[in-house]
Structures are given as C-alpha cells and as structure tokens.
Amino acid sequence: MKTGRLDHETTANVGTIKGGTATNIVTDKVEIQAEARSLRNEKLDRQSQHMKECFEAGAAAMGARAEVKIARMYSAFRLDENAPVIALFRRACQSVNLSGELIPSGGGSDANIFNANGIPTANIGIGYKKVHTTEENIAISDLLAVAGLTLALITNT
Numbered sequence: 001m002k003t004g005r006l007d008h009e010t011t012a013n014v015g016t017i018k019g020g021t022a023t024n025i026v027t028d029k030v031e032i033q034a035e036a037r038s039l040r041n042e043k044l045d046r047q048s049q050h051m052k053e054c055f056e057a058g059a060a061a062m063g064a065r066a067e068v069k070i071a072r073m074y075s076a077f078r079l080d081e082n083a084p085v086i087a088l089f090r091r092a093c094q095s096v097n098l099s100g101e102l103i104p105s106g107g108g109s110d111a112n113i114f115n116a117n118g119i120p121t122a123n124i125g126i127g128y129k130k131v132h133t134t135e136e137n138i139a140i141s142d143l144l145a146v147a148g149l150t151l152a153l154i155t156n157t
Contacts, residue, residue, distance in 0.1 A: 001054040002047070003034075010038040011106055012047050037106045041076050074112035078104075085120045092152035098145060124149065 003012045012035065019030035034051055038044040052068040059066035079086055081102060093100030105123055114121035127142025129135075 001051055006047065007043075009040055009104070009106070010036070010043045010047060012036040012051060037108065039076050039078070039104050039106060044072075044076065074108045075116045077112060077115035079115075079120060079122055083120050085122055088153065088156065089122055089124070091156075092149055095152045096145070096148040098149060 001012075001014075003014060005011050014032060014034040016033045017030060018032075020027035032055070036044055036047040036051060038047065048070050052070060055066040055068050086102065090100055103125070105125075107123070109123050111121040111123045124146065126138065126146040128138050130137060
C-alpha cells in the first residue's frame with residue numbers, strides 16, 4: 001500500500017490498528033483506521049480506492065475478508081488569487097506589516113466545509129512549528145502577530 005507523502009499534493013497514513021483481547025490468542029477481528037488527504041479530489045478518490053483494494057487483497061491472501069468503509073470528511077478546495085476573500089487577507093496583512101504568503105495546505109478545517117458550501121474561506125496559518133508532534137509549539141510573537149491580523153480582518157483595514 002502506498003502511504004506517506006505520495007506527491008506534493010497527496011498523503012496517506014494508517015493511523016490505528018486495534019484487535020484482540022489477550023496476548024495469547026489469534027483475534028477474529030481487527031479494526032484499522034487510515035486516512036488519505038489531497039489538494040485534488042480526483043487524487044483523493046484514487047488513493048482511497050487504492051487503499052481499499054490493498055486491504056481487501058491483503059485479507060483475501062490470508063483467507064480473510066476486509067469490510068472497508070470510505071467516508072469523505074471534507075473536500076479539497078482552491079481559491080482564486082483574485083477572490084475577494086484573498087484581497088481582504090492581503091490588505092489586512094499589509095496593514096499589520098505581514099508578508100501574507102498564499103500556500104496550499106493539505107490539512108482539513110472548517111474552511112473545507114465552508115468552501116464546499118459555496119462560502120469562499122481561507123485558512124490563516126498562525127506560526128505553529130512542528131505541528132502534530134510532541135514538540136508542537138508557537139512563539140508568543142506569532143500569537144501577537146495573528147491577533148493583530150485578526151483585528152485587521154475584522155475591521156476590514
């Protein structure tokens with residue numbers, strides 16, 4: 001099964017594997033949770049299908065069966081660089097002296113849901129370092145900067 005960073009837009013991971021009730025038995029059932037993410041829904045669909053087929057083939061090879069359920073948690077989105085929400089973001093960044101880079105993100109957030117429902121929404125990175133690790137952190141200066149940016153967005157400066 002292809003997992004990890006598959007290309008610059010797509011990742012896939014097997015996150016949890018659970019099964020059994022004791023160390024001295026062969027369990028009759030195992031539950032596996034995996035995920036795939038992509039900046040393109042077509043790639044996400046292909047990777048999800050690939051993972052499903054791998055689970056099914058692996059189980060069949062051992063004389064078992066896999067019951068695979070695929071649930072899309074959110075869809076990918078792209079905003080036009082000239083969209084009004086991006087113009088507002090750029091103005092607000094300029095007013096508080098931030099560079100305001102536009103960078104694609106493979107993460108999932110409320111912005112995915114809003115965009116899927118026709119409400120153009122951008123995520124704003126706030127300076128986290130080593131995200132989703134035991135060393136995740138953010139500098140107080142970055143918190144202060146994003147607070148200023150938030151105020152500028154709210155007041156539409």
